[in-house]
Amino acid sequence: MVSDKGILPNVITYNSLICGLCKFGRWDEASKMLKQMEDDNISPNVKTFTALVDAFCKEGKVKEAEAVINIMIERGKVPNIVTYNSLIDGYCLRGEMIKAREIFDSITLRGLVPDVVTYSSLLNGYCKNLNIEKAEEMFHEMTVKGLKPDVVTYSTMIQGFFQVGRCVAARRLVDEMHAQGQIPDQCTYGIVLDGLCNNHLVEDALSLFYLVGNSKLNSDIAVYNILIDGAGKNGKVEVARILFQGLIDKGLQPDVRTYNVMISGFCREGQLGEAKLLFLKMEESGCPPNDVTYRVLLQGYLKNRHYDDVExxxxxxxxxxxxxxxxxxxxxxxxxxxxxxxxxxxxxxxxxxxxxxxxxxxxxxxx
DNA sequence: TTAGGGTTAG
Structure with a gap:
């Protein structure tokens, strides 16, 4: 592997390539690349191995990730906090919180120090597995240890509160993050809107949306997807329709999720004609339906006992x-x-x- | 800008 200009790849080149292949689940090519890297006498470093560990963990393949960690140790490379944070994520993703906690506890024994990401990852795991008390414990513990919760930590905790219906606590935390100088970002905004909608507070979500107005925050299709879905699920399909038209008028491009939530909203109300029209519009708008679209539409037809188009x-x-x-x-x-x-x-x-x-x-x- | 954490459809 030599570029036109005769530049040889180095460990950075290989790490970038391996990381990219891993991100797309192209394991065979990643492992070939790793082999070629060694043939070129370039030793994989901690970052190379960690990229592999992380990629496995994101697919929930923690055993494979641990195997990579063992190989890296055999090769004399010492896993660092980033490596273990990925592993914690992997166990959290599988809902294996006891194991995630074990990894967390082992970090100190290895002479490493948990950082904000370590705490946020475990906290996220507890939230996703609906153990909000443990999440709050982590949130508190990190401040005691002198670590400052950042935007991601706050956003994670806010989402956790919303998921268990503690909307007051969630909103209080939004205020607190402001007070602490952590400014909510695009992602926080989405979490708050989604949390409000899922707790039957779609009016509050809409008020916030209109208050934010023409800011960059509202130029994100994800924001519309959340609100259209929230409106539909709260029996406000007309609001959903207005939002959909609004995003078009604004020059935003609906994506496949936008169509899916809108179709789902129409089906919920028995408006199968509208659902079908939108479904047909997808292809011509350059946004072909995906498997979810078909499932949503089929469920809508079946639930409404409308069998004409099913076959x-x-x-x-x-x-x-x-x-x-x-x-x-x-x-x-x-x-x-x-x-x-x-x-x-x-x-x-x-x-x-x-x-x-x-x-x-x-x-x-x-x- | 060589590796890590938080958002949306079924």
Whole structure:
């Protein structure tokens, strides 16, 4: 691997490439790259190994990540705090909080010092696994240790409070982060809007949105996706429609999630005609439907006992290589069992059941 | 700007 100008790759070049390949799950190529790196007599360093550890952890493959850590130790490279933070994330992602805590506790024994990211990662794990008390403990403990919660720490904790319905505590924390000089960013904003919507406070979310007005914060399609979904789920599909039109008028481009939440909102209200129109508009707008779109629409049709387009949608899913997820599948099974669907559809339907669901005990006996 | 943490659809 030599560039046109005869420049040789170094450890930085390889790390960048390996990291990029890992990010896209291209493990084979990443491992080939690692091998080539060694053939070039360039030793992988702590960052190289940590990139691999992190990539495995993000897929929940903690055993593989630990294997990489063992290899790096064998090669005389010492894992650092970044390496262990990734591992904590991996265990948190799997919901294995006892193990995550063990890694956290082992950090000090290894002579390393947990940093803001370490605390925030474990705190996030506790929040995601709905153990808000433990999360609060971490939040408190880090300040005792002299670590200052940053924007990410606050955002994580705020989301945790919203998830368990503690909206007052969440809002108080937004004020506190301001007072501490940690300015909420785009991500915090999304977390707050989503948290309000999910706690039946969509009016508050909308007030905040209109208060923010034409700021850059509101030029993010994710903000619209959150609000359109929130409005729809709170029975305000007309508000959702206005928001959708608003983002178009503003020159923003709806993405596949925007369409999906809007279609989902129409289906919820039984407005299947509107849902179908939007579905058809996706392709011509350069934003083709994805597997979620099909599942949302199918669920909408089934729940509203509107079977005209079902076979066509299943056929299109098959053509596109999409499959049914567990919840759509179980809805289908109910309708088949109740004799509501034409049995001629069964063959096509069977092709869309993913292998991993074939032996699912909750879905058997449908024939 | 060589590796780490927080946001949206089913």
């Amino acid at each position: 066509m949608l299943l056929q299109e899913m098959d053509d596109r290589g999409y499959s049914l997820d567990a919840s759509t599948l179980s809805l289908f099974i109910d309708h088949i069992a109740a004799g509501l669907l034409d049995r001629s559809m069964l063959k096509l339907f069977g092709k869309l059941v993913p292998k991993e669901l074939l032996n699912d005990p909750s879905l058997c006996d449908w024939e």
